Amino acid sequence: MINVNAHMHTPYSFSAFSGVEDALDRAKAEGVGVVGINDFYSMDGYEAWRGGCASRGLYPLFGIEFIALDTADQAAGLRVNDPGNPGRTYISGKGLACPVTLSGEPARQLAAVRAEANDQVRRMCAKLNEHLAAVGSAIKLDFGWIERELTCGSIRERHLAKALRLAVVASGKDLAGELGLIFGKPLKSDPSNDAAVENEIRSTLLKAGGAAFIPEDPKAFLPVGTVQSIIEAAGGIPTYPFLADDAKGNFTDFEGDLQKAADTLRKRGFRSVEFITTRNTTAVLESYAGYLEDEGFIVTFGSEHNTPAMEPILLRTRDASGLTDRLKAINYRGACAVAAHQAGLDSRDAGDELIQKTLNK
16 A cells, blocks of 8 residues: 655645755555645745656655634634634645746735734744843844745744744753753753753743744634635635544544534535544544545545654554555545546546556656
C-alpha cells in the first residue's frame, strides 16, 4: 500500500521543517510517496513543492488551511473543531490548482485575511517588547527581522516564541534564568529542548492570560461560506478537519453525533474530510473515517507538523506506531480522489493511475 500524508505545513506558514526540501527529503526517506502541502492562508510554496516532488519521484497534493467563523454556531455556544472557541471552524482545501489561478475578489479576500493575521502578530510583538522592558530584560525583538529571517510571508505567534528563544540564546544569557525573569516564574521545560521551550513561551506569554496576548480581531475570521468559495475559486475541494476523540476520549459538540455531523457537513457543501491521525485512537479513527467514507466523503489523513516538534511523516495514531491496513487504504483512496480532481479528472481510478505512474518512474 502506498503511504500518504496529505496535510503537512511548511515554513510558508510555520513548521518543524527547515524548508520544503527538508520536508520532502524526510518523506522520501520514510517511504511516504504521496505528500500534501497545507499551509495557513498560503499557496506560496506550491511551485517549490511541485518541483521538489518531481525530483524525488513523489506525488504532490496541494492544499490550504483557514480559520473561519460560523456566527450561528458561536451564538449557540457550539464547539465545532476548535474545542476552546465556539463557532470557530478550521477548514482545509484539497486539490487546489498549481500553478495558482486564484484572482479577483477571492484573491483579495485571502490577501486581506492573511494581512490581518500578520498584523495581529505584529501588535503582539510590540506588546511582548513592552513586557520585556517592564520586567527588566534587555531582550528586544525586531519584527522586521522576524519577518525576513524566520518566515516566508505568513507570520504566526509561534514565530514570536522562536524569536524570543533565539534572542535569549544570542544574548549569551542563561536561558532558564532569563526566561524565568520574563515569565515571572521558573522555566518548566528542559532548556536543551528547543521545541518544548518555544511551546512554553507561547503558552505562558502569547496565549489568553499571557502578558503579550492580544485577542484576534473579528476581521481575522471569514465566514465559513466565504472560505469555501475561496477554496473552490482556487480549484480546490472544501474539506472539514475532524478532531474526533481527544486524549480523554471527549468529542466536541458538533462531532459527538457522527451521523448528525455528516448530515450537516453535506448540507453545508462539504464532500471531503480529514484527520490528523496522532490526535486519535486507532479504534475511533477507523470508526469515524470508515463511516464517513461509506457516506460518500473523500477521506484523507495528515500529520500537520505545524509545531516546533519534529515528528515522523509516516502516519501513526495516538495509540499505535502506524496505521492499520484499513486506514492506509482509506487514506490512499482519498488521495486518489484528490489527485484526480487536481488533474481535472472525475475518477478515483484515474487518480490512482496518475500516482502509480509518478511513483514507478
